[in-house]
Structures are given as structure tokens and as C-alpha cells.
Amino acid sequence: MFLEKIQSPADVKALDVKSLEQLAVEMRAAIIKKLSACGGHVAPNLGFVEGSIALHYVFDSPKDKIVFDVSHQSYCHKMLTGRAQAFLNEAHYGDVTGYSEPAESEHDFFMVGHTSTSVSLALGLATARDVLREAGNVIAVIGDGSLSGGEAFEGLDNAGEYATNFIVVVNDNEMSIAENHGGLYKSLADLRKTAGKSENNYFKSLGFDYKYLERGNDIASLIEVFKSVKDATRPVVVHIHTQKGRGFSFAEHDRETWHWAAPFNPETGEINWGSGESYSEILGLYLMAKIKSDPKVIVIHSAVPAGIGFHAARRKEAGKQYIDVGIAEEHAIALASGLAKGGAKPVYSTHGTFLQRTYDQISQDLCANNNPATLFVTMSGADGMNDTTHLCIFDIPMLSNIPNLVYLCPTCVEEFKVMADWAIDQTEHPVAIRIPNAVHHRSDVFEKDYSALNKFKLEHRGERVALIGLGDFYHRAVAVALELRRNGLDATLVNPRYASGVDKDMLLELAKTHDVFVTLENGVVEGGFGQKVATALSETSARVLVRGLSKEFYDKESFTDLCEKNHLMPAQIAKEVFAIIS
């Protein structure tokens, strides 16, 4: 077995092409075996096995620096740079993250997880090399899907002006997570059809030299093309045509499903997605019903349609009322603002971590214009994705401090639906709705009208202590209330509903009879909801315990650990409350 013996790229260089091909077979098997147990990015890595081998055969990492876009396709790079055991040995599966990670290896330069960044980051390395008069090649690897993000364009455009070594490998597998969207993809298809010869070459129009390789999964051809650009003195794009999911028939035939998969049976291709209700399916059903009942409703997505359960059949059924803009969050928000201005009812949905890319557009294009678009902020909170690069815990500070935006936080599915109905039909405000991970149900009657902004709901009037639980953390407030009641205290319970403002009247009224307030939110405390409550009460004698996550880039920490560490467990909070009031 070759892979067992690969300690560093030097060991790759020592092999002949036939052995490298055998190595590729072993790497593919390792990927399938490990991911069948752990889940992960199956199809992207299977498509870039040969690309990774050829890069390390031709270039001299880490002197030559390879920067991966998203870095979800960097598993093979990891195997070839001293981390093979993390893919071969079950006991070491947990040794590496699913993305590039400088803490793991000198061959990794950035912690990356969002798309469209590799060109700019790599250009920084190349410019530092030139300014500091160092040597070496700099290579940015980017998928065709990631090219639709504005940051990638900005990087390519800037790089096109330099007269220096800068190599961009465009790994074209004809797919984003789902199908690609954008006029660019027609011209990429033309390039594939003409072996790179068609007119109106996007990369050349930005100043790059250009090479095309049709056989992007053929090691010998890859080695040849990479050798031809090694030590190039001008920016060059190497456009390679690869096959997403290659060598695993299930993934070859359903590349979207296998982009990222939960643990699966490698024999049957059955993926264990887990059971139980999920918000992606709830959102999918809700939005499809809206689309059917109201021709003005337009659902917008930016390349992660699974987040709203919009699988291919649903996308087809939605027809023109569904728009996937590609990985283009900035454009998605401006488009939504324009749609709302034009009289349509746009609903844009993406995960909180990706919404970060469009802060300015939310502020300027949408909120300064006060257009009534609706945003669903999915996967919110610390109980969802827990990679540093995918944390969805910064959305409350980001969104709740932008004027004009109404940020609603439903406590359960039933409340979500009435809030969404209101948001979509009203014409006064841009509205965002925070979609949690955990699915809760409540049988209460919920208000249908949220136009009286920032009115909290007093769910139960008790005494001395008021618990204010935002969104899904309302249920945590209920748990704290139970804990207090067990110790003889009947606490007041509030569902604030709005994260973008506070009900100062209610708070000051409660402050007359309550000594302690506790706020609970499933996100970072700094700049968030609880700090607004603390400020509203800061001129009274009330004590306020502001509870949420402290400002940190958490890395793969479990939700329970995070809650304990941040004093979010009901027993911890109850103890702290009694310490104050007794």
C-alpha cells in the first residue's frame, strides 16, 4: 500500500505515474471508508484526488503555497501532507478537521470554510513573497461554483493586474452544491466544449493567461499542465475539467446529495440523515404552500437549497417563483430589495454564517430603503454547525443593530408560521426571522400581527425574578423557571419575540416589582439582545444577568459543553439567581 507510507509530499514525488494511479485508488477507498463512518464532503474530495496528487508531485509545498477555496476538497491534500493516518486509522479519524487548518500543518495557510476567498488570500501570500523578495509558487484552488461569489471576482480582477507568479487552478466539476447558476456557467461550458478555445474567456478578460485540461482526473495530464505553469511569471488560470464524486457510483449519479453526506452504507448508498422533524423540511413545505397560494411570493436562495428543503423536485415545482442566484449573497439581498420595491414578496433564506457576507447590502440596499423583503436566517444558534468557520451565533449582533430591520425570534414552529405569514404580507418593514435548529411545538395562541414593534409577550406573571428567553431559548427560560419553582420561587416568564429592540415599557413596569432579570439567547452576548435589556434597565436598581455565549470563535465544541462553560444550564442560572436574591 502506498498511502500508508506517504509522510510528506516528498514521498509523492518519489512515485512513478503508475504508482500514483494506485495511490489514487487507495485514497478514494480511504475517503469512502472514513466518510461512511463520519460523514463529510464526499463528492468534492472524490473529484479532486488526482488534482491533489499532481499538485504535490509538481510543486514543493510548503515553499510553494497551495490555498484551497472553502477547503472542503482538501482531504487528499491532508493525506499527502503527513495526515494520512487521519483517513486510514479509525482511532485517528478525529485528528483533522474537515477544512484546511494552519494549526494542523505547515502545508495549510488559512482556516477557511466560506467560499470564494482563495484567490484573494493567496494573492496576499504572493504579494508578501514579492515584497519580501522570497521565492516559490503560489497556487489558489477554486471550484467552478465558488466563482459566482463576488469576492472571487474581486480577487481575480486585482490579480489580473500583477506581473508575477500566481496560479489559479479552476476545478470545474460542472456543479456548485446544487446546479450552477449564472451567465458565467454558459461560457465555462463553451470552454469545456471547445477545449478552452471559445471566445469571450472570462479569465482572459480579467487579465489572466489561460490553459485548459479536459482530462482533469488523469494524473499524467495534470502533471504536464502543472509543470507547464510552474514558475510562470504572469497570472495564469489552469482550468481543469473534473468529475465530482468520481469512483463512487452513488455519488457519480447524484452529485448534489453526495456533496456532503451524513454517515452512510458504502454498499447500498443509504445515507443516515437521522430522523425526526427538521426545520429545513418545515420551511420547504411552508414555502411551497406560499408559492402556490400567492403568485407574488418569490423564494430566493444562494446555492444551499437544502437549507429550505428545496430538493430538485421542489425547485422544479416552484418554477419561476424560485431563484437560485448562485453563491452570491450580496446580490441576493439587493435582488430581494428590488423585487420588494417592484411589488413582489421576496423571501431570501440562508444560514446565518453565510448571511454575514451581505451585511452592507442588508443595511444599504435593503434597510435604508426600508423595502419589505423577508429573510429566513437558518441553522441559528450553537446547537447547529460547530466548525469555527460555520458558527451561526453572530447573527443577532449583526442584524439587530441595523436600523429599520425587524428581527423576529419564534419560540416554536407554530409561532414561526404566524410570524412568517405576517412578514411576507406586510409592506412596512424589512423583516428577518431567526430559524432555530431544535424543533419545538407549543399549543398557545400566537398573535397574527407583529406591527406593534418590540412588544414583548408576558407569558406568566410571577414575582421578584423575570426570565426573558429569546427564540428557542424561551424553552431554556422555562427550564430555569421550573428549577426556581422547585425551590419555591414563582418567576415571571417573558417571550420577547423581537431581537431588534426591547419593550422598555414592560421592562420598567416589571422593574418596579422584580429584583432580578435574566436574559437568555442562543448566540453571542456581545452586541446582542440581553445587552439591550441590561441597558434599558441600567438606570433602575434591577440586577440583570445577561446569558448567552461569550464572544469567541468556538471550534467543534459540543452544545452541552458550550452551555456549561457559558453558565447557561438551568441549575447554574437558578443558583446564581438565588445568590442574588437571598
Next chain:
Amino acid sequence: MFLEKIQSPADVKALDVKSLEQLAVEMRAAIIKKLSACGGHVAPNLGFVEGSIALHYVFDSPKDKIVFDVSHQSYCHKMLTGRAQAFLNEAHYGDVTGYSEPAESEHDFFMVGHTSTSVSLALGLATARDVLREAGNVIAVIGDGSLSGGEAFEGLDNAGEYATNFIVVVNDNEMSIAENHGGLYKSLADLRKTAGKSENNYFKSLGFDYKYLERGNDIASLIEVFKSVKDATRPVVVHIHTQKGRGFSFAEHDRETWHWAAPFNPETGEINWGSGESYSEILGLYLMAKIKSDPKVIVIHSAVPAGIGFHAARRKEAGKQYIDVGIAEEHAIALASGLAKGGAKPVYSTHGTFLQRTYDQISQDLCANNNPATLFVTMSGADGMNDTTHLCIFDIPMLSNIPNLVYLCPTCVEEFKVMADWAIDQTEHPVAIRIPNAVHHRSDVFEKDYSALNKFKLEHRGERVALIGLGDFYHRAVAVALELRRNGLDATLVNPRYASGVDKDMLLELAKTHDVFVTLENGVVEGGFGQKVATALSETSARVLVRGLSKEFYDKESFTDLCEKNHLMPAQIAKEVFAIIS
């Protein structure tokens, strides 16, 4: 005179080409006369006189919808849509804003001020038109400079996929605010040279049809080309070559200076920039000195070099240690992160309002990677730009809640310099420095090392009341202290220095002997600095007055009005303090 009689676009359509040419002469004269008195975007509007006339001659606004990028070139559009008096009659000069404004006219669709948004916003209007089965042309106007922004690319790429009426007018005056940067500009130059025939057409590569017009200031030619695309059923780019500053010799010869000018003498071309020290010049001198003393320092800018006083001579002198990336803030941050990782010392500077475009890159590309780049956030606070679209009052909530970022707020020039020296040379943190508008000097001795994060400086220990003034509002805290002292109270004075965290030890220690804390910040309160202080003290008995601006999109309000309205006047604050403690 024709212009006097233009009440609406219908009056434009009634004129023949010769009369339209006379109208253009009158409009140019009106622009020069008004702007010589009021200041404004001189050169962009002078270059788009004929374009505006021809658009309104050919299309039927507002049924046909024209969306301007940045909208700093929309003065002529305003003149032709019922607002001529605001350019002819001194008494009405103040009737219109410098940007498109839906509140002024049904011919304006969005309030716009940032670049690169028109394509996406207009595509929203076009899509709403199609979904609602309405009619009419949709036209996005965008300058060549704005094409370097990622949002424009995302919009063009998405639009290129549609089979519908969508017209993009590329107003190519061969300039951004300063010279253009990016590989794209070489291919735009090739298109100009070949009358639109060169290969590797960027717009075609994104799926657009394409027309080129060399004589972009010739009304008859413009009418002809616009007529040829009216009611087009596919997306089309009309690339027109215009002359920035046309018809005003000073502006024709120095297009950068005349992009935006303060009031000027139209006979001599002398611009009254005002006198006194400015931070742009202080930053320019500081950064040039850094560049000369340290070859690792790289100054990065995104197309607003005047913000750091980098006029053409200075840019030339800085050589390779100065990079203008074009209007590409996202890329600028990722590039800075890469430079820092590669061992250089990048300093990126832009106005706070434009930094909004790169929230995600600051979080992910820079701070999650904890690379030691330095950011200067210029024009910060409510005493600078006061157009809704250019407010620099949201930066504290935006930046101070991102983990790992150290956000420093100097109180004066001397403190700025030591903070910047520290930030640039240290290698532990990404650091942002908030550059105020008002230039203050202090003769104190300032610490050289800021690595003990979030340590406030106790400037004066008084009693009962502690005043905490952040950055330039430290001087406001001093004024409050004087006011209190006049009434017999010797207040404590704190310079917090950091906006990204609080000195909880100091606050809790002070809380033992102080009843009231007042925080003062020159930005919105929500999500900002004072709310962190209030939260740090929320479990004590101290009262905290959190003072700054309330969360709002202010529109052209004077600094004094804003301060009064937000209870920021020293006398107001002193009165409120005494109300609590007496």
C-alpha cells in the same frame, strides 16, 4: 432657455436634437453654477449630461425604470424629472439630495450611495415586472469604476442567465474616483480601442449581448444606440465611452480632484477645501513615514485614496508598498490577511461606511485566522459625512462584536500614533483603529504597548460619578466633567481606549465607590461600547447612563442637532446625572 421649461421627461421628448444639445449646454452651466456654491460630484455629472438626456428621450420613465449606481451621477436625471429648479434657483438648491431618492420623485427607485449595486437592484425590478406580468424596460446605469465591486459582478452574472429585457448602460469614463485598478480595465481599454470588437469581452462572458458606442457624449448617437436596445428581450450591455468632467476645463484636466469638490471659484478653478488640520493629511504623512522606514509595511486602499491623503505624487512615491485594489473591500481584507500571513505588515484603510461591505471577510478571512493586519476606520462618527448612505456610525457594533479583533479608539493624534505603531508592529492580533473626524491634540504621555487587552486608563479619580468617553468623545466626557465641577462635583474620568471589550476589573472596583457611570460614544448605542459597560455593571447597584446615537438612518442632520436629540450635550448630561444622585 430650455431647461427652465423641463417639467418632466415628456418635455425632453418634444425637443429636436439641436435643442437637446442646447439643453445640454444649459445643464452643464447649471451644474457648474450650483456646485461652485454648494460643492458636489462635479466631474461624474458633467460626463453624463448627454447620457441622461438620451435616456429620457428614448425611454419612458417611470414606466421604464432607470437605476443609477452610486447615483452620484444622477443630477441631470433629476433636472429632467421635475427637479430643474433645484439646480437653477439658489433658493431651491437644498430641495434635492446628491443621490437618487424615492422620497423626491417617482423617477427614483432606490436611495443609493455605495457602489456596484445598480445591476442587482434593477434586476429585482425586472424580475418583479416579469413575475407580475407588467411591461417596461429596466435600465441599470453603472460606471466603469464600480465594475470592480463584487456585488456588480454577482448581479451581472445572475442577470446573464435571464431571457428577458434588462439593459445595463456602462458609463465608461476611464476613471474610478482615482485611476482604475484591476485586470478588467485592460480589457475595457481593448474594447474602446477596437470599437467594441476585441476578444474576451467580459460582458459577453457573463451572458450579455453587447453594443459599443465611442461617442458617448453625442446625443444623436446615444439616442440611436438606446433605441436599438429598447424593448430588447435579452440582457444587453450598452458600453458608452464618455468624458469625465466634460465641458469644464479644470475638471477635464484633473478628473480625480474634480470627482467631488467643495465649493469653488468657477473662473479660477480654485476649490475651497477649508483649512485646518485633517486626519487624511495626518494619516498620509504617518503612512508615508512608515513605508519609508519599514519595507514590510504595505498600505492597501480601495479606490478612495484621498481618505489617507494619498494623492498621485504620494502614491507614486510609495511604489510597490501601496496597493489600490479598486472598489473591492472584500478582496482588500482577504488580501491583507494573506499579506500578514506571509510576513508583511498590511495597513488597510477605508471609511467606516464602506468597511461595511466586508463584514464577513473581517470575521472569517482575517479574525478567525487571527492574522495581524491593521485597519484604519476613517471618517468615524456623526460629525463627518451625514448622507443616509454614508453614515459612519455603525462601525462599533459591526467590529466590536467580532472575536479576536482589537478595536482601538484614540482620543487624539498623539495617541493615534502610538496605537498605530503598536498595531503595525505586533504579530498577535488583527487590530482596527477608529479615526475620528475632529483633530484633537493632547500633551499626555501615552502607553506604547496595548497588548494587555481592554485595560481602560483612569485619567482622573474623582468621586460618585464616573465618565467614560470613548475615542473623540473623551473630550465630550471632559466637557461633562467641567460642567459637573462647576456644580461642585469632582467626577472620575476614564479613557477606555478599547471599543472591543471592557475593563471589568476597573469597572467593578469603581462601582464600589461610584453611584453613576456615564458612557459616551460617537456612534449608535445599540450593540456598541456603552451597552458592554452597562452589562458589565448590570449585577451591581450602579446606575449607568449609556449615551450615543439611537439606532436610526439619519438624513443630513447636523452634528449639533444629533447631539441635542440624543442627549449628548454636556449640560443635558450633567442635569441627568444630578437628577439621579441628588
